[in-house]
Each structure stands twice: as C-alpha cells, then as structure tokens.
Amino acid sequence: YRQGDPSEVTVSTPNGAITFGEQHPLVVVAGPCSVENEEMIVETARRVKAAGAQFLRGGAYKPRTSPYAFQGHGESALGLLAKAREVTGLGIITELMDAADLEPLAEIADIIQIGARNMQNFSLLKKVGAQGKPILLKRGMAATIEDWLMAAEYILAAGNSNVILCERGIRTFDSKYTRNTLDLSCIPVLRSLTHLPIMIDPSHGTGKWEYVPSMAAASIAAGTDSLMIEVHPDPKKAMSDGPQSLTPERFDQLMRELSVVGKAM
C-alpha cells in the first residue's frame, strides 16, 4: 500500500501554474475529440476558458478503430492548438501515438496524452519517460489497475515523475446503453495504492453526452483530482465523438452545477 504524501503535478501555462493533486482545487480539461480547423478550436478554447476550464484538450493524431475513419489533421493541428494557447492562455493537452512525432508535439503540448490503446506500448512509455513534459496516461480499455500502475511505472522508472492517471471507462458487456463502463471505484482503489493524481473522463466513459454531468459530479464526490470533458461547438457535425460531446452551453451549465458538488474549483 501507498506510503507517504500524494504527489503533485504542477504545469505552467500562460494563465499561471496549475497543480493536479489531492490537496489542490479540481482541474478541468475540456475540448473537442479532434482539432478540426482553426475557427472551431479557437472558439472552443474561448468558450471552455470562459466556463472555467484550465486546459484545452484536442487531438491532432487520432487512434481510430477503422483505418478509413478520420485520422486527425496531424502536424497542422498542432499549429492550431498553439494558436488556441496563444489566444486563451489555456494549457494544451494532446495525444502522442508515434514516437516520431514526439519532438514537434512536445513543443506545443503542456501535457502529453498517452491514449488507452497505447497504455502498454512500452517503447513509447520509455520514450515519454525520458523527456520532461508531464504525461496523462489513460487506462487501457481492458487493463487491470495493476496493468495500469505498471504502465505508469515505466514512465516513472525512465525518469519522468509527472504522471496523471486517467480513467476513461473499461470494456462493457452492456454496450447497448453505454460505450464503456466508467470505473469510478478506481478512485478509492488508486488512492490506496498510488500517490499519483487522478483524472476521470466521463465522456469516453459513457459515450453519451446526456450521462456526462451525473458521472462528472459522481467523480468529484468520489474524490477525483481532475476531469476531462469533451466539448464541441456543434456536436452533430463533429468529425469524431460527437454523441458524447457537450455543447459549450451545456459545458458552461455543468461547470456551474459542479461548483457546488464538492472539491473546490
């Protein structure tokens, strides 16, 4: 079992230093699944910032199930994220899939996301462990908590102590109603096993925007340190994950509701 104090991950953003950790206010990460164009990413960044988010998350490289689905705009999307950072001062989080993209991605990202499908890509974990940017490590869709903690250990062992663990739902037998089963019991379990900060992603966790607010509130009640929420200016037209994305209006409403739930924001 865990010994000692919880660790903290502090990230400097143009708007100031933000700390993820048990003894700190809730950190909210929001944004679209994919960066689609300059107008939509800057608009989303402005709206989520106004609602109180500290980080903008958007994908440039997307791990899609089908090779024929939209794969993300790649390097050009990194430039658009940099633009959104410049305009709003929000910290940027984006996913790295291929070690070959590490350098340009690390130049604009304040936190590098390793997605569920790469949670056990050990050579990728070693590479992000050997560089300085903090890592957001999503739980693999069929990973046990031990698998997940060992994956985090690869990054820590390579020398990078700034790791945040993100639960995003595990494979479910009942995919008729939800995309995944969001494992909120991981929060107290992780608290007992690890000092690392925790993030919950109810958007991928449920796959339906209607269920995101209640699961976000439940995550706070269970003690999460941070949340990741997908937000798109026009979810019906989204190039990926529209059904689970909140409109900026709904996100704003959610942020107002969450401010009364528990952990200070």
Ligand code: PEP
């Ligand atoms: C995402 O964050 O958009 C994503 C692809 O998430 P995951 O790796 O959890 O499926």
Ligand code: MN
């Ligand atoms: Mn997504």
